[in-house]
Amino acid sequence: MPKLLTPTSREAQTPLCQFSQPTQNVLEEQQVPVEELKARCDRYYDHLSALQPPQEAIMLRAANFTVASIQQMIQASPDSAFIRVYYGIKENGEHELFMVPVNPDGTPNTNADTVYVDNCCACPPMGNCSNDELLSDS
Incomplete structure (x- = not known):
């Protein structure tokens, strides 16, 4: 487990x-249990589906970050105490998550050499996460 x-x-x-x-x-x-985590994802999906108009095909359900990019971010900000994940919308309307290292006082690290990380692909489109049992409809 x-x-x-x-x-x-x-x-x-x-x-x-x-x-x-x-x-x-x-x-x-x-x-x-994986089923407990899946239930969290299902509740979010149900919430998005219940919105008017329904948002389940638009709002992010999951995002992927490369391990290498996260390691690079941590190495560039070794004194950071947290990593904060932000939800944003690009100018073209695309929904996206990005990560920012956070200082021990809770403020985002904005030093010139700080590395932030965009997700490399998100779900939806569900083709990006087609084999993800946490997001499956079953």
Whole structure:
């Protein structure tokens, strides 16, 4: 069964990302059935389908990032405490996710040598993720 690194303090009222006390960002390893993760994806799909007009064919359901690009981003910003994923829309209307290294104080790293990473392809189109059991309709 896969393992999920997840915050240990879900029931606490404090924010999950502690920018002022980064040592408080403890994740615990839990075994997670793939079906539970699929259910998360299904709930999002159901939400998009219920919007008027339906958005399931437009809004991103998943995105792919190359390991090499993520490693390059981390190497360029070794003091960053977090990676933030942003959802954006390009001028041509294409939906896209991109990653930005985040400083320990919670601010995006904007140094001249900082590397940000665009997703290399997204789903939809579902052809990009046709074999993804988390996104399957079954």
